[in-house]
Amino acid sequence: MISELYSLFIEPFSDFSFMQRALWGCIVLSISATPIGVFLTLRKMSLTGDAMAHAILPGAAIGFLVAGVSITAMTIGGIVAGCLVAILAGVVARHSNAEEDSSLAAFYLLSLATGVLIISAKGSNMDLLHVLFGSVLALNNDALILLTSIATISLLALAVLYRPLVFECVDPAFFRSVSKLSSVAHYGFLLLVVLNLVAGFHALGTLMAVGLMILPAAIARFWSEKLGAMLIIAFATSVISSYFGLFLSFHASFATSPAIVLVMGSIYIMSLLFGRHGGLLSNN
Amino acid sequence: MTLTIFRNSHLIASLALSLGISSTALANDKLPVVASFSILGDLVSQVGGEHIDLTTLVKANGDAHVYSPTPKDALAVKNAQLLVMNGLNFEGWMPRFLESAHFKGTKIFASDGIKTITIGDGHANEHHEHEPEGHDHDSKHHEHEPEGHDHDSEHHEHEQEGHDHDGEHDEHDEHDEHDQHDQTGEHDNHGNEHHHDGVDPHAWNSISNVKIYIQNIEKGLSKADPENSQDYKNNALAYLRKLDQLEIKLHAKMDTIPQSQRKVITAHDAFAYFSRDFHVEFIAPQGTSTESEASASDMAAIIKQIRKDKINAVFMENIADNRMVEQISRETEVKIGGKLYTGALSEAQGPAASYLEMMQYNVTTIVSALTH
Numbered sequence: 149m150i151s152e153l154y155s156l157f158i159e160p161f162s163d164f165s166f167m168q169r170a171l172w173g174c175i176v177l178s179i180s181a182t183p184i185g186v187f188l189t190l191r192k193m194s195l196t197g198d199a200m201a202h203a204i205l206p207g208a209a210i211g212f213l214v215a216g217v218s219i220t221a222m223t224i225g226g227i228v229a230g231c232l233v234a235i236l237a238g239v240v241a242r243h244s245n246a247e248e249d250s251s252l253a254a255f256y257l258l259s260l261a262t263g264v265l266i267i268s269a270k271g272s273n274m275d276l277l278h279v280l281f282g283s284v285l286a287l288n289n290d291a292l293i294l295l296t297s298i299a300t301i302s303l304l305a306l307a308v309l310y311r312p313l314v315f316e317c318v319d320p321a322f323f324r325s326v327s328k329l330s331s332v333a334h335y336g337f338l339l340l341v342v343l344n345l346v347a348g349f350h351a352l353g354t355l356m357a358v359g360l361m362i363l364p365a366a367i368a369r370f371w372s373e374k375l376g377a378m379l380i381i382a383f384a385t386s387v388i389s390s391y392f393g394l395f396l397s398f399h400a401s402f403a404t405s406p407a408i409v410l411v412m413g414s415i416y417i418m419s420l421l422f423g424r425h426g427g428l429l430s431n432n
Numbered sequence: 433m434t435l436t437i438f439r440n441s442h443l444i445a446s447l448a449l450s451l452g453i454s455s456t457a458l459a460n461d462k463l464p465v466v467a468s469f470s471i472l473g474d475l476v477s478q479v480g481g482e483h484i485d486l487t488t489l490v491k492a493n494g495d496a497h498v499y500s501p502t503p504k505d506a507l508a509v510k511n512a513q514l515l516v517m518n519g520l521n522f523e524g525w526m527p528r529f530l531e532s533a534h535f536k537g538t539k540i541f542a543s544d545g546i547k548t549i550t551i552g553d554g555h556a557n558e559h560h561e562h563e564p565e566g567h568d569h570d571s572k573h574h575e576h577e578p579e580g581h582d583h584d585s586e587h588h589e590h591e592q593e594g595h596d597h598d599g600e601h602d603e604h605d606e607h608d609e610h611d612q613h614d615q616t617g618e619h620d621n622h623g624n625e626h627h628h629d630g631v632d633p634h635a636w637n638s639i640s641n642v643k644i645y646i647q648n649i650e651k652g653l654s655k656a657d658p659e660n661s662q663d664y665k666n667n668a669l670a671y672l673r674k675l676d677q678l679e680i681k682l683h684a685k686m687d688t689i690p691q692s693q694r695k696v697i698t699a700h701d702a703f704a705y706f707s708r709d710f711h712v713e714f715i716a717p718q719g720t721s722t723e724s725e726a727s728a729s730d731m732a733a734i735i736k737q738i739r740k741d742k743i744n745a746v747f748m749e750n751i752a753d754n755r756m757v758e759q760i761s762r763e764t765e766v767k768i769g770g771k772l773y774t775g776a777l778s779e780a781q782g783p784a785a786s787y788l789e790m791m792q793y794n795v796t797t798i799v800s801a802l803t804h
Contacts, residue, residue, distance in 0.1 A: 160732065163732075164735060165762070166728075166731055167728060169759075285728060285731050286755035286756050286758065286759045288755065288759065394728060397727045397729065398727075398728040399729065401727040401728075403727055404727060404728055
């Protein structure tokens with residue numbers, strides 16, 4: 149019995165280093181991406197995450213065209229494109245009468261279209277799909293080091309930005325009127341979003357990286373109203389989903405990153421039904 | 433996502449055409465011919481020589497499994513009198529594209545008449561003589577058959593399909609999707625070396641198949657341009673001789689390796705025909721199409737097999753996701769033997785700029801990796 153359980157749950161990870169790497173990548177990503185996701189959902193910016201994921205894609209693709217499957221080039225490209233879109237959208241929103249969401253939509257669409265144009269001009273889209281869908285099974289040392297560094301930087305930055313971010317969540321208009329830290333917090337936070345999406349697309353691909361950021365946060369909201377507890381619940385959900393996603397991919401031959409996101413999705417639906425705070429079937 | 437990109441360019445293509453961009457390629461009186469991808473392009477130009485004006489859609493190092501055609505491509509296809517495709521479901525994006533580009537010429541499948549290999553049917557070297565239709569593996573295969581086999585009646589159906597049967601297209605796409613789903617579900621039942629069902633389209637990896645390709649191309653060209661048919665025949669004969677010589681040379685090279693040692697890992701499953709000719713066993717994480725994603729169980733199966741069978745070479749490919757292969761190499765400490773050219777030629781200055789060079793390069797690379 150014990151040995152059966154061992155071979156079912158532990159052996160895939162003890163026997164194969166690619167499984168260990170995949171799990172490590174996902175855990176590291178969870179450490180930094182889920183708190184950011186929590187702040188994104190609290191600030192009602194969940195879809196901003198999605199838009200930013202599209203915005204970094206062309207930068208990554210340009211990096212790929214310039215230097216091939218080079219992690220450095222794709223990372224730098226992605227960060228530059230993401231920051232550019234975030235800053236342009238923010239500046240336009242603050243200095244014109246356009247809403248922030250419409251200007252963000254405009255700039256990320258421009259960015260996406262530029263990327264697709266450049267790739268088509270080159271005439272080959274061979275690895276683009278793998279940028280979109282990621283390759284969590286093929287994380288090499290460089291990629292793991294990058295993920296871990298980004299997680300470290302994000303955690304430190306979050307610790308510094310924590311208080312201003314909380315103020316931004318609670319009453320952004322008031323915070324903006326009393327403190328100059330408001331825009332620092334805002335742009336610093338967007339930079340962190342971009343950084344983590346770039347880290348995420350190495351592992352899960354641009355499309356799925358947003359899932360790891362937003363879904364655990366959305367789940368956490370159903371179980372707690374305290375920020376600290378939400379951060380912990382989100383992280384735990386993300387780690388558990390990553391484990392079971394890999395587990396399913398190993399035993400049932402599912403493609404890996406969708407498996408991880410779908411495990412999160414089922415937890416989300418269960419939370420939606422049974423969650424203590426605002427769940428459809430709960431008494432509150 | 434592929435589909436979305438494809439649809440977009442599809443739209444652009446029809447827009448460009450309806451705006452009345454007129455034909456430019458017909459300035460000279462050469463026969464306008466379109467080949468679907470670089471390897472086929474090389475073969476067509478070998479036979480057509482100076483009499484044809486050739487456009488190759490998927491260029492060197494491009495992946496023809498997934499491709500988004502440009503308006504320029506649409507223009508070339510619209511003006512083409514002859515279109516040479518590989519067939520066997522290789523160019524999945526082509527039927528829709530031909531329709532939107534108003535292709536009015538003749539379409540030929542270079543792979544007409546070859547003996548196909550159905551993967552998932554036990555294509556291991558020992559029993560390769562089977563006829564595809566003899567096996568009642570499962571119903572999917574029958575759905576696939578019209579794509580490639582040399583049944584005359586089925587081909588007539590196909591000709592029509594290229595033009596105006598919308599319903600049929602959708603059906604086809606659906607089949608493809610089903611296939612992918614089924615493939616992923618079935619891995620556990622099969623051995624590792626043949627985990628994807630359907631006909632393997634990479635038929636050019638066998639020199640004897642390419643001889644048939646050349647004959648088909650010659651027939652197609654002669655029919656479209658009877659005036660120069662004698663030249664086409666001569667060119668084809670000359671190239672067939674080169675193929676014969678190459679075949680003998682490469683077999684001699686491969687024979688220096690004992691058969692039991694001829695086991696290698698590649699990124700995607702493109703070598704069933706090569707394997708039949710040269711008795712090399714190929715194992716791939718990505719399956720026959722570069723479109724499908726490898727799952728953790730695929731990776732694990734391959735790594736187990738490497739540990740069990742003492743496989744001593746893994747190879748990268750010019751058109752596939754090589755990070756998987758790199759991961760396998762790290763995990764098993766098997767060295768990466770080099771890069772193989774499978775679905776596309778290299779750039780003109782690369783080591784595999786023509787079909788003959790490509791075959792020679794692949795065999796040499798495999799042999800040298802297996803001898804060390």
